[in-house]
Amino acid sequence: MFQFILKRCLLMIPTLLGVTIIVFLMLQIVPGDPVNTILPADATEEDRLRVEQELGLDQPLVVQYLSWLGRTLEGDFGRSIIKQLEVGTLLFDAMKNTFILAIGAAFFSFILSLIIGVYSAYHPKSWIASFGNMIGLTGVSIPNFWAALLLIGLFSVILGWLPSTGMSGVGGGGGSFDMLKHMILPSIAAGMTTLGVMTRMIRSTVIDLLQKDFVITLKAKGASSYIILMHVLKNCTPTILTVAGLQFGYLIGGSVLVETVFSWPGVGQLIYQAISQRDFPIIQAGVLMVSIVFVLLNLMVDLLHAVIDPRVRHA
């Protein structure tokens, strides 16, 4: 087991190094640099060159990359060129907010998809099954920013039940209950796709399992339907876990659109805005951080697999 973890951790290093190099090179290929964001629209080319030099952006690529890598390894992500704040703090806060949203979305979508998926596998002709079908289809096909706007229209504007913007009421808001209220709509909007994907997947997996010999054997032995369900659930856990892990990864990667619509200050929004301002330090550190989280999540899913399924452990 220990060897397994060690091997996976070592494999992470080239992956992450590759990510940083790709991001760094991409930033150089894309036209524009932070200097253009700083300068007023009518500043001249001459002005641009001067500021570029003053910010050290005219250095050779290799020098820029290595000095960035060196500082990053020391844990110093540097300072945002545009916001002038420490990238580490900015990213940490944004990551925290994204985690909160991702957990909300996962909570909403995982539980609901499990219920709908399993139920509709058992009762393929029930209205819940039809509803599940509909969710499976719309969840993945409705763009989530559109779902977000519909939710805002209904719950914030017409009914006035839930706030549509930010993580808290104005002026800091009122604690965790306030945040819970602000979380509901973005969580649903961000979780829609996951809900669709997982509902379909769980339903088909359970249907599949229900036709397996072991279920027939259990039935023949007179096992209660509850016991059969437990056996089925245990057998579909690895599949669910794989998909759920990936989905959670996507949620962490940042639902940029949902975050934008709800003004949710998450990491997706932070990186997206940094890209539009060419704020290199944030983009580099941000992508790196999201990659680390993604890779770690994958690792965790694999480990959980090994824990649940002995076949994986011995393979």
Add this chain to the structure above:
Amino acid sequence: MTSILKLKAFILLMITAVFLAGCNNNSSSSTSDSKTLVIAMSASNIPSTDTTPTEGYEGYRFVGHQLYDGLVNWDLSKEDTPADVTPGLAESWEVSPDDPTIWTFTLRQDVKFHDGTPFTADDIIFNFDRNKNPDSEYYNASVAGGVLSYLKYIESYEKIDDFTIQIKTTEPYSFLPYDLTFIKIASPKAIKEHGEDYVSHPIGTGPFKFVNMTQGQELTLEANPSYWGNKPKIDQLILRPMPDSSARLAALQSGQVHWAEIPPTESIGKLKADGFQVLLNEYPHVWPYVLNTKEGPWSDERVRQAANFSIDREALSNSLLNGVAKPATQVLYPGHPWFNEEVDPYTYDPEKAKELLAEAGYPNGFDTTFIVPTSGSGNMWPLPMNEFIQKNFKEVGINVTIEAIEWQTLITEYRAGFPDDKEVGAYNISLAPIAPWTFDRYFATSSFKPNGVNIGEYSNAELDEWLKKARESFDTAERDRYLNEAAGIVAEESPWIYVVHDLNLRVLSENVEGFVQPQSWFADLTTISLE
């Protein structure tokens, strides 16, 4: 089976409970505190709180001009005339009669920074050094970059006594006060104390003080009770960045904010019916195509005029844009001192456009490429607008290929000028003709790159002459007369295709009182009270 049902019922119940718990009180109560004004900005980020705000003029509007003063400020108290400059930290200034490059500014003596330190001439020198003198200890390249085009004409500056400073310009330059509105004065004590972290502790002299900032969420300012000018009537000002227009609309409609910048134009009717204050006013904004007058078909004046005659600006403004813009036929709008009444305005006249094209040797039209942004400050709704105009051009035979690129990329390419290796006829980029230097920067021969952004390399000796006179004229009426002549030439020869002027759409909730929508990119928030 029953146990599954129970389990299911329990989970469903729990979810419902959580959901209902979240719904039980009305979210609009959050703005019920009557002394706090909440604004939904269209910016994606909270503008930097340093003396050079980010997020363009919106940054100056809500943050820069609120936290800080310049030696000179904008007078934003009138809605019927374009905003002009007014004394700020300098109560008066004069130009030496012997040498028009020497300006003497007399400073206010009753001003204190938000941290209580009294304001003197040393503070001006410190801030000028921070922006202009790379050798000074506190020089900040990022901050300086944002204002370098406003410091271009300043050769030197010095303190005469505690409340007098002298500025020497590189040549006689009467537009200096306009430039100085962008040079904000921060407390040297705070800059020295907080160093790189200054943006988290900004200290100015403006009508509002910094309270706190939650990155990506909100910036809270509070009234400065000892402000030297009109003191704010509200206690607190909360700024929230909301780049999505539908999100701003929803926040306004559900009472989470009092003020929304540019909600979707389709919503105007409904908002008016619901009692919201829908504000529109002219201001120095123009949405043009900056043409390549150096080479290709656009180097012919008649072709440029033809293009100007082929746009149905009324339909564009009223149908496509729901009346939030007005047709533009010059750089400025009718009623502005720099709008030339004598030039025949460009109307929608495709026949005349075809005639002009034929005269210029293009009876069958021609193909050209326009580089346009996909979004960006002041660019309004670039894609639908460009597609509309593309159809107009097609009717007269000008076949435009639209190349839509991301805003920062466009800015970069625009600054570098028209490419040599491919045909580009124009850049679509919105510019803000807010100060007398407008014509200089965009049309003067001396503003060819790399010295300026006359990237189309339009040149007219007569225009240059008028502009020189304007720069050297220290009498406002006389200066405006020269600029008016300049505007006439630029309208006639049209190095740009003028399309529309935006009308600065913003919507306020019913209980916001006392706000004047000025003819400016900026806004005075001190006059506002909440019912």
